[in-house]
Amino acid sequence: MRIVPFLSCLFTFTVILFIACNKKGTVIDPCANTNYNITFSKTESIGTLNNGTISIMQPQGDTMQYQLNNGAFQSSWYFTNVAPGNYIVTVKNQKGCTDTVHLTILNYGPKFAAVKQLVVGYCGPCHLGGTVNGGMNFDTDASIVANKTRIKVRAVDGIPTFMPEAPNAPLSTVDKQKITDWINAGGTIQN
Numbered sequence: 001m002r003i004v005p006f007l008s009c010l011f012t013f014t015v016i017l018f019i020a021c022n023k024k025g026t027v028i029d030p031c032a033n034t035n036y037n038i039t040f041s042k043t044e045s046i047g048t049l050n051n052g053t054i055s056i057m058q059p060q061g062d063t064m065q066y067q068l069n070n071g072a073f074q075s076s077w078y079f080t081n082v083a084p085g086n087y088i089v090t091v092k093n094q095k096g097c098t099d100t101v102h103l104t105i106l107n108y109g110p111k112f113a114a115v116k117q118l119v120v121g122y123c124g125p126c127h128l129g130g131t132v133n134g135g136m137n138f139d140t141d142a143s144i145v146a147n148k149t150r151i152k153v154r155a156v157d158g159i160p161t162f163m164p165e166a167p168n169a170p171l172s173t174v175d176k177q178k179i180t181d182w183i184n185a186g187g188t189i190q191n
């Protein structure tokens with residue numbers, strides 16, 4: 001006789017238990033908030049060589065994997081022979097959680113690439129890494145292009161004095177010619 005109220009009571013209890021358990025059982029996404037603040041360095045592709053490189057500086061580690069666009073994941077954080085273009089680099093940890101960073105590999109003309117290399121090689125520490133002398137900082141490609149005439153006057157013609165500033169040696173004849181050739185070809189990053 002008391003079986004019906006008992007069953008209904010049991011049923012209600014079961015439903016309550018089920019709801020409670022289901023709430024607790026809510027799956028937490030193990031990849032939620034995966035955010036690596038990915039940092040990278042890159043070198044641009046020169047001429048038609050498709051020789052850009054990408055180095056993922058952070059995150060690095062034994063269990064990390066790296067992917068360029070839809071390519072295969074690799075354990076190396078270093079990509080070579082990268083053509084000019086826009087890329088998405090994906091990093092993946094051992095749980096399969098991913099984070100991405102977007103970057104662009106530029107196409108430098110060979111003459112600009114040569115000038116950029118000599119500026120990086122000879123104009124630091126006075127005009128690179130945020131340092132400004134004579135109003136000049138050459139950290140960006142745009143600053144080299146915009147100041148090409150002054151760069152030539154000082155580093156090629158030496159008027160009124162040569163850059164790199166004494167007591168540093170002036171550029172070699174070969175390096176001076178690289179600046180002249182680049183400007184004569186148009187003086188953009190594509191030249």
Ligand code: HEC
Pocket residue numbers: 118119122123124125126127133134135136147150151154155161163164165168171
């Ligand atoms: C050891 C430090 C030092 C190095 C290396 C150096 N500079 Fe300078 N540069 C200076 C200082 C100091 C000034 C400001 C005084 C002056 O103009 O002479 C200056 C000024 C300049 C100016 C602006 C003045 C103007 O006449 O327009 C240019 C352009 C310049 N440097 C180009 C270069 C280039 C290109 C290189 C590398 C090939 C270079 N410098 C290497 C110290 C340096």
